[in-house]
Amino acid sequence: xxxxxxxxxPALLVLADGTTFEGLSFGAKGTTxxxxxxxxGMTGYQEVLTDPSYCGQIVTFxxxxxxxxxxxxxxxxxxxxxxxxxxARNITYRPSNWRSTESLPDYLIRHNIIGIYGIDTRALTRKxxxxxxxxxIISTETLDKGELLRQVQSAPSMAGLNLVKEVTTRxxxxxxxxxxxxxxxxxxxxxxxxxxxxxxxxxxxxKRNILRRLASYGCKIIVVPADTPPEDILKYNPDGIFLSNGxxxxxxxxxxxxxxxxxxxxxxxxxxxxxxxxxxxxxLGAETFKLKFGHRGLNQxxxxxxxxxxxxxNHGFAVTxxxxxxxxxxxxxxxxxxTVAGLSHKNLPFFSVQYHPEASPxxxxxxxxxxxxxxxxxxxKGQ
Ligand SMILES: NC(=O)CC[C@H](N)C(=O)O
Numbered sequence: 001x002x003x004x005x006x007x008x009x010p011a012l013l014v015l016a017d018g019t020t021f022e023g024l025s026f027g028a029k030g031t032t033x034x035x036x037x038x039x040x041g042m043t044g045y046q047e048v049l050t051d052p053s054y055c056g057q058i059v060t061f062x063x064x065x066x067x068x069x070x071x072x073x074x075x076x077x078x079x080x081x082x083x084x085x086x087x088a089r090n091i092t093y094r095p096s097n098w099r100s101t102e103s104l105p106d107y108l109i110r111h112n113i114i115g116i117y118g119i120d121t122r123a124l125t126r127k128x129x130x131x132x133x134x135x136x137i138i139s140t141e142t143l144d145k146g147e148l149l150r151q152v153q154s155a156p157s158m159a160g161l162n163l164v165k166e167v168t169t170r171x172x173x174x175x176x177x178x179x180x181x182x183x184x185x186x187x188x189x190x191x192x193x194x195x196x197x198x199x200x201x202x203x204x205x206x207k208r209n210i211l212r213r214l215a216s217y218g219c220k221i222i223v224v225p226a227d228t229p230p231e232d233i234l235k236y237n238p239d240g241i242f243l244s245n246g247x248x249x250x251x252x253x254x255x256x257x258x259x260x261x262x263x264x265x266x267x268x269x270x271x272x273x274x275x276x277x278x279x280x281x282x283x284l285g286a287e288t289f290k291l292k293f294g295h296r297g298l299n300q301x302x303x304x305x306x307x308x309x310x311x312x313x314n315h316g317f318a319v320t321x322x323x324x325x326x327x328x329x330x331x332x333x334x335x336x337x338x339t340v341a342g343l344s345h346k347n348l349p350f351f352s353v354q355y356h357p358e359a360s361p362x363x364x365x366x367x368x369x370x371x372x373x374x375x376x377x378x379x380x381k382g383q
Contacts, residue, residue: 008117027086034084037316044360050082051078051082059086075099088115091117115138135155164256167246176221197219197377199239241268244274250282250317267349273356295334314356332354349379
């Protein structure tokens with residue numbers, strides 16, 4: 001700890017209410033502004049950093065040691081880290097893991113991402129839990145608190161922000177790579193199934209492990225940019241439509257909502273995860289709202305009565321329960337705060353979850369949802 005501490009240069013974290021934390025820099029140098037959120041997972045920092053849903057956010061890890069297992073090319077959930085910054089209690093410059101190819105500080109420098117450590121992340125998390133979502137600024141170049149406060153106070157709030165255009169794919173591409181056989185589980189004792197189903201995935205900021213899980217369950221996936229018109233999507237004659245996770249405020253993604261509204265009129269099986277769940281809800285006439293500080297971690301309990309799933313989550317918005325149409329059924333609640341965590345249409349083959357069944361990182365309790373989607377597509381096809 002002391003050796004690691006000696007390496008960083010002084011850095012400041014200033015929240016929009018003026019609360020200031022002094023720390024040390026790791027990663028790139030400079031100044032960065034974003035919504036400060038906390039993730040309570042004890043593993044999976046690389047997957048978190050590269051999850052496009054974190055675009056625009058500075059992530060605080062409540063687990064106090066960051067970087068112990070380094071980073072490696074296989075654990076990237078997208079082509080680069082997507083966060084605006086990283087906050088840690090302590091970090092390591094010397095990782096130890098058979099899969100590690102680089103240290104976390106070197107990786108962040110290479111991708112120009114600013115990090116600050118030596119922060120009392122418990123105090124910071126308690127602050128966010130009491131005041132709610134708040135913007136923050138990290139700087140390694142200006143240690144003038146007043147100047148940083150002025151900058152952070154002029155940054156936009158996450159509410160109302162459409163960030164999908166920052167992360168959606170520019171090109172249409174096909175994905176057929178399943179989960180690596182070392183890690184494959186549930187599907188035919190680790191074998192990839194061959195269902196021959198075609199899924200169009202609308203990319204609001206998709207995580208790679210979702211695509212791998214769909215491929216392991218036998219789907220060929222065509223990933224399309226979020227602004228692809230519904231007619232172009234239907235040209236692929238898909239067996240099902242997948243709506244991905246993604247960053248920002250779902251209610252600001254108006255084009256995505258209109259596309260999904262047009263697609264669900266066709267009655268094709270549709271599965272949404274996280275932002276995809278919120279967009280399906282909005283398309284079915286519901287509303288969304290911003291949670292006080294969101295759910296980000298790997299042990300969020302969800303269920304209704306008999307069965308509880310421990311789930312991986314990363315979201316700051318949720319579907320408003322009271323706004324749901326009578327045709328829409330709640331399949332899961334988040335059992336910590338009883339917000340809506342899963343939906344399905346009573347008569348049509350549409351369902352969605354607010355959490356991440358693909359995990360990465362996190363528990364695999366909800367992996368069965370990919371199979372449910374495949375079965376819906378098979379039924380719909382008359383197989
Ligand atoms: N992981 C996600 O898809 C997040 C959805 C949305 N951006 C939210 O914060 O609620």
